[in-house]
Amino acid sequence: MPRDSKLAQKDCIFCKIAAGQIPCIKIYEDKNILAFLDIGPVSDGHTLIVPKEHYTKVEDSKPEVLSAVAAVLPKITAAVAAATGADGYNVLCNNGRAAGQLVEHLHFHIIPRKTGDGVFNHWPAFKYPQGKAEKIAEAIRAKL
Numbered sequence: 517m518p519r520d521s522k523l524a525q526k527d528c529i530f531c532k533i534a535a536g537q538i539p540c541i542k543i544y545e546d547k548n549i550l551a552f553l554d555i556g557p558v559s560d561g562h563t564l565i566v567p568k569e570h571y572t573k574v575e576d577s578k579p580e581v582l583s584a585v586a587a588v589l590p591k592i593t594a595a596v597a598a599a600t601g602a603d604g605y606n607v608l609c610n611n612g613r614a615a616g617q618l619v620e621h622l623h624f625h626i627i628p629r630k631t632g633d634g635v636f637n638h639w640p641a642f643k644y645p646q647g648k649a650e651k652i653a654e655a656i657r658a659k660l
């Protein structure tokens with residue numbers, strides 16, 4: 517990780533929102549965290565939780581920053597779900613372009629869901645062939 521990656525990035529839209537240079541519809545703010553409505557919602561109340569420090573992905577982030585996000589998740593998810601009358605919600609964090617990350621500043625989507633709303637209808641689950649899961653798990657453990 518570059519040493520300055522946590523500093524505000526000049527061209528980062530979420531750094532500018534966190535610094536108050538670009539407006540947002542704010543839901544919650546504390547020393548470390550800002551939560552605001554997504555400008556292109558998937559459902560009413562779609563909220564983004566953003567650490568104020570700039571990190572790109574989960575793997576680059578200080579554990580303290582992820583803890584600060586985790587600390588506010590219960591109350592923000594509960595409020596979003598209650599206010600929108602959601603039957604459920606997704607907490608989603610896209611990491612990397614291949615995973616759908618367009619804004620390269622760590623953020624967590626809270627997406628209110630209604631039963632049968634059809635959002636994320638396609639979940640391409642499959643079964644591992646014999647022995648493959650064990651091999652993949654071994655490769656992952658070797659990288660820890």
Ligand code: 5GP
Binds near residue numbers: 555610620
């Ligand atoms: P990603 O695909 O990177 O996980 O999601 C980025 C999200 O940020 C998108 O859902 C997009 O609508 C939202 N977004 C991008 N620019 C802005 C902005 O300037 N203001 C707000 N409120 N949301 C934004």
Ligand code: ZN
Binds near residue numbers: 524530532569621
């Ligand atoms: Zn940023």
